[in-house]
Amino acid sequence: MRVHLGSDHAGLELKDHLTAWLLDHDHEVVDHGPFVYDALDDYPVFCLRAGEGVVADRAEGRMSLGVVIGGSGNGEQIAANKVTGVRCALVWSEETAVLAREHNDANVVSVGGRMHSLEDMTRFVEVFLATPFPGDERHVRRIGQLSVYDETRELPPLPASALRGPDGTDSPSESADA
Structure with a gap:
């Protein structure tokens, strides 16, 4: 190598x-x-x-x-x-x-x-x-998100779990954007 x-x-x-x-x-x-x-x-x-x-x-x-x-x-x-x-x-x-x-x-x-x-x-x-890279889907997905960000400077979308605050209501940062 x-x-x-x-x-x-x-x-x-x-x-x-x-x-x-x-x-x-x-x-x-x-x-x-x-x-x-x-x-x-x-x-x-x-x-x-x-x-x-x-x-x-x-x-x-x-x-x-x-x-x-x-x-x-x-x-x-x-x-x-x-x-x-x-x-x-x-x-x-x-x-x-x-x-x-x-x-x-x-x-x-x-x-x-x-x-x-x-x-x-x-x-x-x-x-x-x-050590080889085994190519597990979750790791490939995460690396892909970084690569897309490198190219576009666009943030990946937040998962649904991040759109709710600890009390179950909409997260203030996301609801203000909506």
Whole structure:
């Protein structure tokens, strides 16, 4: 599988480690940088490119995933999620790595290089890459709602249960719109 990598200075050591690990496990690596330590680098430069790479590959029918890495992983996740078609999940355990794939069909994972040991983070990425998306209807439906919103900026309709207040009357926000 092709794996796109991007990080900031705080994730550089893990990115370099992951590059070697991925190659040892027969993955094709596309490294979007950085390539040298610079404490003032800007993670969006690298994480946006990793996300774009995943989306472009998938548009061509190639299975690829992405990994973005920073100190906490938060900013990197936000950056990757700005790319239309990316679903990037911040993971901090094996369970969150599995759920990111099984429930959200995440195609990019974000990890915090300062939050966990090198071994743990490698394991999170390994689990993420190995976990398939089973395609359960409820998850496909939810992902579809997000995709439609991305394209149209129209909110999905509220379910009937959300149109009633706790006392059984119409919800004030919905009845005012009616």
